[in-house]
Amino acid sequence: RVGAYPHPPKQKASSGELAFQEQIRVRLNSASEQWQQTKILRHLPALVLAAASSNEVAMEAPWHGFSAGLFTYALTQYLWQATPATTIHTSLSRTAGTVSQLAASQQPQLITQQSPQNLFLNDYLPTASSMGADGVVTAVEDNSKTAQLWLAGLPAMVIEYCSNNSLLRIDSASSSVQLQIRSKDGLTAKAKLVSASASDNYQLEVGQLVQESVRVVPRNLGLTVALDLNLQRIERVDATSAFAGISSVSSVVTTSEQPADYLFGRVLAVYTAALSETDPSVKKEGYGLFYLSGDLIRNTSGTTGEAVKSAVNRLTNKLDILLAAKLLRLTANEGSSRLGVRASLEVVSPEPRLVMQRETWRASSLTAQCPPWCDLSTTEEGVTTSSVSAQPNTYYSDLKLGINEGSIPTLEIGSRIKYRLENYSDQPVYFMMVGFDTSSKAIALYQIQPLEAGSQPNEKPIIKEGMISPGETLTIPQDTAAFNWIISGLPGIAEIQLICSLAPFPKAIKALQAARHPQGEGERIGNLFYPLPIVQALLQDLHDASAVAPEVIGSISDNYALDVNTWATLSFIYQVV
Template sequence: MKRRTFLQRIGSILAVLGVTEAEWLTLSDRYSQALAQPSTRKLALLIGVNQYRKSPSLSGCLTDVELQKELLIHRFGFQSSDILTLTNEQATRKSIEAAFLAHLTQQAQADDVVVFHFSGYGTRIKSGKFVDTVQNALVTDHDRQESQDEKIVNTNYLLVETLELLGRSLPTERVIAVLDTSYHAPKTPQPPGWRIRARQELAEAHLATAELELLQQLKSKNTPANAGILLSATSDPQQLAREVLFSGFSAGLFTYALTQYLWETTSATTIQFSLSHVGSLMYKLGSQQQPGLISESKNQPGTVSIQNLLPNPQVGAEGVITAIEDDGKTADLWLGGIPPQVLEYYGANSRITLSTGEQLTLRSRAGLTAKAQISRVKAETPLQVGQLFWEKVRVLPRNLNLTVALDTGLERIERVDATSAFSGVAHISTFVAGEQPADCIFGKLQETPSRYGLFTPGGELIPNTAGEAGEAVKLAVQRLLPQLPTLLAAKLWRLTENEGSSRLPVKATLEIVNGLSSRVVMQRETTRTLNGEKLTSKLPLTALSNPTVPIGSKMQYKLQNKSDIPVYLMLLGLKNHRSAIAFYPWTSPEESTSADSKPVFQQVIIAPGQTVILPKSFTASEWMIPGPAYECEHQMILSIAPFKETLKSLETSKYPITDQRPFGALVNPLEIAQALLQDLHNNSTVKSDTSSNNSTDSYMLDVKSWASFNFDFQVD
């Protein structure tokens, strides 16, 4: 379509926006150079607003834009020139809508891929000055103006409905919008946790006239809906979208989880299946926030795959080379595909590999970027910007602490008392919330009189950690100390997760058993080991939120060893964020029933090419889900060698031999977690860097030697 013809067709919309033809042509020229290029093209408009003049600043929205841009360019083949970003003061309502028309509407053709992303505040706003209808809107704020009547605030908002209509008007069905925001701001004080992306608006606030007129213009066109989808940071209108704090940067919880998963996943997975993984990652980071999916397709949402929207022939990766230095011997890396809980502790001397065979060794890391040195140089294959890389050896520090943040809502004397009570406790570090990433938060419940308890980083009260009213701070800390080693143990075994990077071909499925049939609840598989045929197979649909398992259900894990060597299993877990549990591979009990008798455990072995059922294949007991309701998380670790140190630690603990259920309490979780990492270190047989003291200071884990999956579900 020629620009003049296009202008004539949308002239009324431009007039509403207040954009003159000269301004439009100037804006359009920036993005229309590629119109003559052949299809299929990939276009993106990325919006991020951290700075708000009359609201507290956000911290992670510009990081979100960077996360999306790096992903689209290096993982999904977008051209940098086809990605337009608007940030902070650039991101006014007028400029966003004009950019949508110029960069997306004018350029997009049938079968093109279009991506829109927004990170910033959301809110609920009246549709007009005298209208009671309230709608969801994105807050731009920078061209906010107040009328002479101070009771009326004329603010530039972008309605979500306007955005949806703009997306429907595009000539392609491959449209995906990502909104990392929420709309229902809480009216009451919130428990401690990450920043919230929702803003409460004045009752007198209403939309700008231009926005309402644009909405009516779009509605009048009666454009049929395309098959695009909208991904939301929350699945429930009352949920709050949050920002997560890492060392050196903040990011939207949803955006980071989504982009990290898309770096490592294969393109054949359905959007619904992908979001179930994203929701699981958000849960592990300490939030009940779950992603939402809105589809305009007439087909079932589960049929839309990443490949339909973001086609790319390449396999997943952990990151990309972004710059070359030192005559090709040193590279700058983007680590967008490393799991976030691992990234925080991804140590120097970790190794990555390229498709050409070169290996690079990490020398330093700052946030999402790192510097690496080439281990061996091939003159015929020099390093290149844009090369993807894959994890080979993961280096983790041995001496890790549980980080406890002290809520800023505590009085100064309360923080002093808490710091004193925590001081001297092994493996515990404390600081004021917001200074650095935290594993949990010590704070007060929003009650009168106050009670103290532990919260997840996302602000969720950890069950059974709240004390009585009037409890002294030091007594509260002493009461909570026995639970902290369990939280640290869970932190350690989560560092083993490598579903995306593992080279050990294994698959695990969690099922509910009903008579002779079974229903899949969750499924995990090492994606890096899949071949072309398997990539096109249909994966089971999974609920977007954490799946719910009814109390009294009979459960089982189905484990497949697709390798040509035996694989050994260890299954650990966490109940309600506070009680450690494990699967116990008991041998046949001895005749003795003495309370002092030590149980004897056996290694759980899966033979090459075989499938086993857990617990049925290894114990006489069945796995029945008990009540009352609780949250459950399992970490399943599979290794090419026996877990000698882990089983040794299990056998030295006092377990009642008469209570040989397949799943039960873990008495010494921290010791077990440390032994588990030591086993994986021993089984990796990686030669350490002679210039460092890796063997004593770090665990070195070869991705070929183990696979680790996380399963989380709600019992209700």
Template structure:
């Protein structure tokens, strides 16, 4: 729907808002009055607010709306005319609530699909009826409807009101996405957060309270799926700065997942993938399925026989499960979730994609692309001459890119099928520059002389650059410790202190930076191997399962598999059933657990594999496949490494399940990140780099320290480049870039928490 048309109609709606609110409450009476349509309509209401005159502006909310719109049109078959977008001053409380009536409530019928999205500030406010607790609320755009006699009145929309409004719609196929949070800490380090400080004196507008009261008296039929950016009241929804644009981390990760992965699986499987992406974007926020019913987060997703047990938990056990829902995976033995807990949205196409054709130039060979399906950490470095495949098998060659949009040309001179707007494009070749640096943002809390000293000190490292926080994309943040301002340290962009990166009390900036040399090398190495992730686009049929070994049978922690290698509808359905054993978000592994990967090669080619990662103190680790030596080891004997290889149709456990090669999780409690990388060609240069390090006999464990992580990461990219069959066709590109062919490599990311 055009904004102008909507706004022309909105004034008359607002004039009788009290009446229309009453009409609102009769939506449920129409629920049983219509049969399901053969072609259900798809309606969306998308809200994005960057500008708040009385508060600091946000940066990514309008991009969120754009991300959602492009996703809904190209991946879920929405018509642009059925998507109503309210941004900035249009997104007042009155306009948002009226849009529910006019755009959603009056048009929707049973079986229709409805999507609601909100990106903007959240806050908390007290109700006079329940002054003992704070209520979550969305902060609409400023408007002139405040009572001039009472400056304490705020025109917020209570989260409870929104949930009831969603339930009032006459269809069960309602999905809402809330990229906001409600708790604002007194100090914020790193990325912007979408939360305003609560005010104990603030009062809600009378109209909002009246609407809430009316909604509470009605029997509302719908059960919407509401996805929230955070699961803990004190977590913050953050927005990040990417390649020329800002966006909400949750919205970007969610929409990117829905572009790439198909078919849709359970909500919780989707959230597991999204949270994995959020962790790579330096945010510890945990998205969740929002519910105001006790234990629904757990019981709605568990088998019935276990749900009954949850309802009777002791208060202490109940609190533990609500705080750490991943423990449920251990309790259920990896049973997973029932089939009916699905996404409300089903993809319009049965294939995933990295983007779509958004426009075609007059020559018919140059196209504009929307690339919302590329992994966020990859987008910034996605280079010219990367290639995409159309469903008609033609390839598009990337010629330029700005943010999420790009220009490409068809690779063939004569094409049999004309290009069309809306065609999905899949990644075929990824081109990455060889000169990738680690970028450190300098916090604005540093004094001018401190920033000058830090800039000078970081400049001494050959592959490290600095920027002012918030001006350009960065990887980490250099700042003062909030508890001890006379100390400096390195932080994630989400404000988490990187272990072992703090200087001494009163130490000069330059000395602290100099201490970081080994850590900076490790962090750059991790950045490089993250750029290989391509679970969504790889054409190698592979599956990897992370397991905890027990005396009875292994317990599944998480599972990853390529999704574009299934050719038939039957195999797609089988793929969905397999993935249902995937874990809850942020799998938790107890200290002392024995772990293993179970890797299945379902392709018709032999594949080689490498495992790299960061352990719980951000030290680099790798998997070592040690060669059995003919003579006993001595202190002077250099260990030998061999390729880890899996034949077609074979399964390999990594490491082998015996006591001598056990992989045991050690403390302290923190987060692990591991990248499992496969190639159809041997990792010759990677093994050569691993062999140059001087390992002692005592370090010959299956997964151990990686001493020369940056050398190994660069060798890894070179090996993947060497495996590409296209490098001979792209000699000009090959000199300063890595060329990676999706037919020859796959890379899975595994993140879990140790407790």
């Protein structure tokens, strides 16, 4: 849907709405008195946040139990998890990246008369916790042992598929004080106090913040495909029948009011005429897959006269790739992970610059805190190295900050890049990199061990996961003489997921070994032709590493149970130009 609201506006405000309005007035009056006493706030510039640029459409999407604008929800969720030392620029840039996963052509905008790189969130908004939160207790019952929760701090995809028995901890309380979700409806959930070691006298209170502890998600997830309403009835019938035979598709919907992952429809000639000039893969007037925003997914358009069933069968491999992307995104937990890792994406040439940096905020908040006004010469996107390390990292001071105000970071075709990964935990961290290029093709980092002397001629090289020792930093690629990571392909949105764990990835590596016959040795970025079984194996590895006891979360045969202390998935989303 585009800028539409499913319910007509009320003619008169309800008593509850009027009471809420009065609460806001009281809070604003109180805050105004405090602000007048703070000199720095008198000089803060005004900021205007726009969901899209003036020539773009702002999208709204339905989820189970609620609907919201893509930008509105992404920004709200990010603000819940952000820490006080986060800059305004970072907030908008991260929000833009999240929006681009569902609406590639929608670019949120930040309008201000001053650069937002020196402006922090806590200058404009109060921060209730130095470590962020995923939700809040809104009501208690059952002698204060059961809570109603508002979980707007979780990403939309996570809240959509987060299952019963997921665990959350009370912020500022002992880690043993945990809540277990018993039921969920949209953004609200009912949870019960399950801490066995907590005092029997412990009582939940309204207003307590909660943070994710164990994420329980179903194993048998599929894609939901919506059918374009412009298709004729016979086309919709044929498409529904054809999708029923695709294992990666779990359901087909025919109304815009129902949640969906992608849209199946006919590619109009007027649309392909504009795209075919820059993308030779676009065919005229065939069927194709679209993002919910209406943007065509590359390499999915067919030829004129193609039958619906043939078109759906042609898309089988692409649907597997899109399901793999969905599962990978479901592991994203930069805001809730407590595994101490940080990574940055840097341009090596033609001009060295720092593109973006990602880190596990709650793990970093457990170490040294960054004061509100950090030395920005060692800062990227408003997060300083001092926030995660007692020793200042002067490396970044030599790099130009290549950032755009409130937009997705950009990389030019032909740029040579590298990733820098830091382990500031006290244990070895294993990692894999899987992503999707601008053509929606899966790619992966292959770390190929050289064959031993005396190996058979037909023996395949062995692939391994990466490993970084406690307190160490490494770059990817490590040997630039043997391998350079060059940005190539067509313009568009690309994403790389860096998955880190306290345990190796034996099942994922085995699946990766079976899916591709690696050539040469050392590091390689190559196509991942069958990503779905590899991503499923990766989730199983994370589940095994978490080792959550069945008695804690009940039956685990139908679910993955992932402990935020054992894994971290950092997302790098950028635009290739």
